[in-house]
Amino acid sequence: MQYMANTLENHWMPFTNNRDFKENPRIVVRGEGVYLTDHMGGKVLDGSSGLFCCPLGHGRSEIAEAVYKQLLENDYAPSFQLATPGSFELAQKLTRITPDPINHVFFVNSGSESIDTALKIAMAYHRACGEAQRTRFVSRERAYHGVNIGGTSLSGMVKNRETFTGVLPNIVCMRHTWLEENVFSRGQPESGAELADDLARFCETYGGSTIAAVFVEPIAGSTGVLVPPKGYLERLRKICDDHGILLVFDEVICGFGRLGGPFASQVFDVTPDIMTMAKALTNGCQPMGAVAVRDEIYETITSAAPENSIEFFHGYTYSGHPTACAAGIATQDIYTNENMFERAADLADYFLDGMYDLQDMDCIKDIRGFGLLCAVELKPKGAPGALGTQIQKDLFWNGLHVKFTGESGIVAPPFISEKSHIDEMIDKLRMTLSTI
Numbered sequence: 001m002q003y004m005a006n007t008l009e010n011h012w013m014p015f016t017n018n019r020d021f022k023e024n025p026r027i028v029v030r031g032e033g034v035y036l037t038d039h040m041g042g043k044v045l046d047g048s049s050g051l052f053c054c055p056l057g058h059g060r061s062e063i064a065e066a067v068y069k070q071l072l073e074n075d076y077a078p079s080f081q082l083a084t085p086g087s088f089e090l091a092q093k094l095t096r097i098t099p100d101p102i103n104h105v106f107f108v109n110s111g112s113e114s115i116d117t118a119l120k121i122a123m124a125y126h127r128a129c130g131e132a133q134r135t136r137f138v139s140r141e142r143a144y145h146g147v148n149i150g151g152t153s154l155s156g157m158v159k160n161r162e163t164f165t166g167v168l169p170n171i172v173c174m175r176h177t178w179l180e181e182n183v184f185s186r187g188q189p190e191s192g193a194e195l196a197d198d199l200a201r202f203c204e205t206y207g208g209s210t211i212a213a214v215f216v217e218p219i220a221g222s223t224g225v226l227v228p229p230k231g232y233l234e235r236l237r238k239i240c241d242d243h244g245i246l247l248v249f250d251e252v253i254c255g256f257g258r259l260g261g262p263f264a265s266q267v268f269d270v271t272p273d274i275m276t277m278a279k280a281l282t283n284g285c286q287p288m289g290a291v292a293v294r295d296e297i298y299e300t301i302t303s304a305a306p307e308n309s310i311e312f313f314h315g316y317t318y319s320g321h322p323t324a325c326a327a328g329i330a331t332q333d334i335y336t337n338e339n340m341f342e343r344a345a346d347l348a349d350y351f352l353d354g355m356y357d358l359q360d361m362d363c364i365k366d367i368r369g370f371g372l373l374c375a376v377e378l379k380p381k382g383a384p385g386a387l388g389t390q391i392q393k394d395l396f397w398n399g400l401h402v403k404f405t406g407e408s409g410i411v412a413p414p415f416i417s418e419k420s421h422i423d424e425m426i427d428k429l430r431m432t433l434s435t436i
């Protein structure tokens with residue numbers, strides 16, 4: 001099928017150069033296994049698992065059938081003061097893989113909603129503890145926490161923020177963790193743990209008792225795979241404990257096996273108070289996110305409310321939507337039954353060997369990787385982001401999808417990839433980058 005600019009005009013596309021796209025569309029019409037098919041019939045290897053959400057690849061019939069069956073049986077029931085069975089089953093499955101004592105799950109519909117929900121949970125918790133003065137939040141430069149008002153405020157990316165200044169100002173950003181001396185580090189870089197002391201300085205400057213929570217992606221994903229230096233997350237945990245601050249891990253990209261364990265929390269052996277998740281929760285097949293919290297947070301908020309009253313005034317029409325739960329349950333079953341997190345761990349070395357082999361290319365400024373997540377950052381050319389945008393397009397027409405942010409291409413293969421798929425990714429990267 002031909003797509004002409006005038007047939008595409010009505011859809012205002014997200015995070016897209018609409019004018020250019022509508023002149024030169026890249027439309028995916030099919031997905032099967034690790035491959036996508038574009039509207040011209042070209043086969044494209046999915047090198048970023050969609051937007052890091054499809055580790056099981058595309059077209060898994062078990063997930064499709066679970067959703068179909070659910071729609072016929074019970075397509076919707078209100079999520080306030082009523083429920084459907086799947087939400088309880090999925091919450092139970094999730095808490096089997098979250099670290100203890102994180103055993104309570106609140107369902108939402110996206111990563112962005114999980115962030116706004118986590119902000120509200122933190123405020124509700126402190127209020128229930130008699131510490132309503134904790135209204136300040138801390139995040140990090142080069143953080144991405146989605147695009148709702150809370151997540152926009154927490155994000156440390158100038159383009160995502162500058163149009164919307166003034167919405168939730170009570171936020172301070174720690175420095176990001178990219179250091180020149182760590183270029184081409186594989187896994188956790190050696191230096192930089194002391195960057196966590198920015199949090200200690202905020203406690204001195206503003207008073208630790210005014211800070212409600214610190215939000216970090218254990219590995220900052222969308223801004224180019226910034227792996228935490230050794231000791232960094234442990235130090236954040238300690239400072240939070242010293243000052244009664246909640247630590248929130250945004251696991252929207254890191255969760256569900258991407259780093260070789262269920263969540264980054266177990267991989268880095270640091271347990272937060274709150275975890276946000278989305279994306280691979282349903283293998284990207286249905287929109288869904290979740291916030292998982294420590295027992296104490298759930299119990300404190302719940303028991304602070306009067307008997308017979310709603311305890312937490314928050315929720316969405318589609319919280320725990322039956323079809324999203326069905327997709328989530330089917331996805332989690334496949335992860336378990338097919339040992340998918342172990343498979344991701346087993347493939348990681350082969351993948352990272354291939355990625356770091358690209359290091360000899362002159363156009364590359366840095367490579368950063370951990371598990372099945374790796375960024376290749378190009379030396380900038382022209383306006384910021386111009387080269388990355390062009391290379392993302394060139395890669396697509398050469399048969400490889402890689403998500404770029406600025407000059408960083410973020411490669412995150414599906415866990416079902418064979419070594420031959422990894423080889424194909426690296427070959428296509430090398431071939432395309434050699435045109436720079």
Ligand SMILES: Cc1ncc(COP(=O)(O)O)c(C=O)c1O
Nearest residue numbers: 110111112144145146250252253
């Ligand atoms: C770490 C992180 N948090 C939150 C989000 C927002 O998720 P969503 O796009 O589902 O709202 C993303 C999306 O990429 C993310 O990477």
